[in-house]
Amino acid sequence: MQHTPDLGKNSLGKPDPWARFRGLAWWQLVLSIVPILLLPVGGVIGGAIGAAGLFANLSIARKPFGTPVKVLAMLGVVFASYLGYLLVAGLVHNLLNG
Structure with a gap:
């Protein structure tokens, strides 16, 4: 039996x-x-949200969807990552300076 790597x-x-x-x-x-490009912009918060977006997009890329569905879903994850970062950063800013 052949061993597959x-x-x-x-x-x-x-x-x-x-x-x-x-x-x-x-x-x-x-x-x-x-999404991981949030890391230099947002530090730990941006990096965490960006890493979640990166892994979500890698998961979507491996799914058996058609190309248009994958593109739209992955763009949605990118948009949600940046929007999520802006919301969390705004909330943290308001809590610290409010």
Whole structure:
């Protein structure tokens, strides 16, 4: 019986941190990475919301939906990430300076 390699591990048996990104189209990679751009803008809050958006978009990219549905869903996640950051940052700002 032939042994199939685990694509989530590298040749040394260690987990491959890039396995989730492999095999995606360029537009799926771009839409997946856009939410994490909140990290330099929003610090910990932006990074947490951006990471949630990144993982949500990676999950959507792997679903068996049609391309238009994936694009709209992933754009929705990007929009929700930025809107969520603005709402949370505004709330924190008002609590600290209100």
